[in-house]
Amino acid sequence: xxxxxxxxxxxxxxxxxxxxxxxxxxxxxxxxxxxxxxxxxxxxxxxxxxxxxxxxxxxxxxxxxxxxxxxxxxxxxxxxxxxxxxxxxxxxxxxxxxxxxxxxxxxxxxxxxxxxxxxxxxxxxxxxxxxxxxxxxxxxxxxxxxxxxxxxxxxxxxxxxxxxxxxxxxxxxxxxxxxxxxxxxxxxxxxxxxxxxxxxxxxxxxxxxxxxxxxxxxxxxxxxxxxxxxxxxxxxxxxxxxxxxxxxxxxxxxxxxxxxxxxxxxxxxxxxxxxxxxxxxxxxxxxxxxxxxxxxxxxxxxxxxxxxxxxxxxxxxxxxxxxxxxxxxxxxxxxxxxxxxxxxxxxxxxxxxxxxxxxxxxxxxxxxxxxxxxxxxxxxxxxxxxxxxxxxxxxxxxxxxxxxxxxxxxxxxxxxxxxxxxxxxxxxxxxxxxxxxxxxxxxxxxxxxxxxxxxxxxxxxxxxxxxxxxxxxxxxxxxxxxxxxxxxxxxxxxxxxxxxx
Numbered sequence: 001x002x003x004x005x006x007x008x009x010x011x012x013x014x015x016x017x018x019x020x021x022x023x024x025x026x027x028x029x030x031x032x033x034x035x036x037x038x039x040x041x042x043x044x045x046x047x048x049x050x051x052x053x054x055x056x057x058x059x060x061x062x063x064x065x066x067x068x069x070x071x072x073x074x075x076x077x078x079x080x081x082x083x084x085x086x087x088x089x090x091x092x093x094x095x096x097x098x099x100x101x102x103x104x105x106x107x108x109x110x111x112x113x114x115x116x117x118x119x120x121x122x123x124x125x126x127x128x129x130x131x132x133x134x135x136x137x138x139x140x141x142x143x144x145x146x147x148x149x150x151x152x153x154x155x156x157x158x159x160x161x162x163x164x165x166x167x168x169x170x171x172x173x174x175x176x177x178x179x180x181x182x183x184x185x186x187x188x189x190x191x192x193x194x195x196x197x198x199x200x201x202x203x204x205x206x207x208x209x210x211x212x213x214x215x216x217x218x219x220x221x222x223x224x225x226x227x228x229x230x231x232x233x234x235x236x237x238x239x240x241x242x243x244x245x246x247x248x249x250x251x252x253x254x255x256x257x258x259x260x261x262x263x264x265x266x267x268x269x270x271x272x273x274x275x276x277x278x279x280x281x282x283x284x285x286x287x288x289x290x291x292x293x294x295x296x297x298x299x300x301x302x303x304x305x306x307x308x309x310x311x312x313x314x315x316x317x318x319x320x321x322x323x324x325x326x327x328x329x330x331x332x333x334x335x336x337x338x339x340x341x342x343x344x345x346x347x348x349x350x351x352x353x354x355x356x357x358x359x360x361x362x363x364x365x366x367x368x369x370x371x372x373x374x375x376x377x378x379x380x381x382x383x384x385x386x387x388x389x390x391x392x393x394x395x396x397x398x399x400x401x402x403x404x405x406x407x408x409x410x411x412x413x414x415x416x417x418x419x420x421x422x423x424x425x426x427x428x429x430x431x432x433x434x435x436x437x438x439x440x441x442x443x444x445x446x447x448x449x450x451x452x453x454x455x456x457x458x459x460x461x462x463x464x465x466x467x468x469x470x471x472x473x474x475x476x477x478x479x480x481x482x483x484x485x486x487x488x489x490x491x492x493x494x495x496x497x498x499x500x501x
Contacts, residue, residue, distance in 0.1 A: 014160050015158075015326050016318075021315075024302070026300075045475040046475075059484065061185065065264060078172075088163075095145075096146075098145075102141075143344070144341045146337065156326040174488070182476055186473065219232050236443070259273075290471065301398075306397070311390055313386050313390070316386075317383040317386040320379045323379070327365070333361045334361075335360075337355075337357045338355075400477035412467060
């Protein structure tokens with residue numbers, strides 16, 4: 001015990017590197033243009049679109065999406081792993097009982113000795129059947145019950161580092177769940193806005209088809225009266241067929257978006273079928289770009305859940321090094337038992353039946369051909385990889401924000417030009433139609449003007465839709481939305497009732 005005492009005095013010594021959070025290196029401001037003023041609410045950014053349907057879809061998705069359910073399960077799993085790791089810091093104890101029946105051999109062991117003693121000069125063995133060891137060919141039953149305990153003392157902090165790693169992984173799992181929430185919210189908003197853009201383009205195509213059909217009716221009447229050649233009406237029918245051909249692909253794309261939204265909100269592909277048959281009255285209102293004040297990059301890096309998850313992954317990898325280093329040092333094990341042992345049940349629990357035992361052992365690493373040192377090297381390289389991944393996550397976050405800001409700025413300027421082009425195209429169509437009615441121009445000029453207007457309106461719709469999607473991507477790049485996630489608690493009912501238990 002005196003030799004073991006110095007090692008016990010080292011209890012609390014924790015080997016391996018202590019974790020230090022890496023410093024965030026971020027620019028003072030974003031390079032791309034941004035709107036000055038107070039920032040909006042990033043926690044529920046989808047409400048800035050002023051669309052109750054979009055708000056309902058996002059909030060339903062954050063509550064029911066299957067990816068988020070899986071992420072919540074990973075959080076609970078990580079918590080259980082912390083409990084497993086903490087258990088290594090304390091002794092373990094079990095209680096049990098056993099019954100053992102022994103039949104003595106007639107020709108060996110204690111039975112042979114007893115027979116030899118009994119065979120001399122007609123003397124007896126002095127052993128009464130049922131007591132002591134027993135005569136040859138007899139037997140006895142031993143009853144045992146009581147607790148046993150064992151403890152591997154965490155002298156060099158291997159178990160402590162294991163707990164640190166497990167706790168860091170709980171936080172990593174939680175931030176990863178929040179990052180999943182950010183992704184789900186943005187994907188729902190993106191899918192919904194793309195659906196509304198398709199519906200807007202479909203409305204433009206249908207309106208153009210109606211104009212083309214009205215023009216055909218006029219041409220057919222003029223052809224019957226001999227005012228124009230019949231070929232003009234045929235050319236108009238060709239134009240109508242082309243206009244119809246643009247509608248079906250848009251309809252199929254819209255249906256695919258509806259199916260995708262059904263999955264994102266935790267339902268079936270057909271769950272939302274019929275919900276979006278018509279666009280909202282007045283169309284989808286274009287949201288103003290979120291205000292991103294100067295100096296936000298550092299705040300961004302602190303609040304983005306994927307960066308926080310990467311930092312926690314780095315902390316866990318650092319603690320894992322200590323777990324591996326502790327295997328290089330001696331280990332002390334304590335074992336003890338306090339049991340009742342008797343040959344009969346009648347006196348099993350008496351004081352005379354108490355049997356105590358205890359052992360203390362120490363083991364030193366001697367020869368493993370570099371296995372333990374190799375494990376330490378592996379853990380160090382895994383930490384290096386986690387650090388590189390953390391740096392990449394930070395740089396990717398900065399790039400995503402800069403890219404979104406650049407796209408928003410460019411798309412806003414493009415939309416202004418396209419609006420002016422649509423206004424000019426409408427004036428041109430009105431003027432050419434008036435000229436055609438009085439015979440000052442040909443039908444070809446009218447058709448060309450109408451086609452130019454249709455293309456201009458479609459380009460504007462796509463530009464404004466792209467601007468909305470860019471705004472969603474900026475909110476996602478800023479890490480908005482995870483604040484609205486529900487707290488991860490105990491196992492939900494749908495998990496407890498699952499068949500695979």
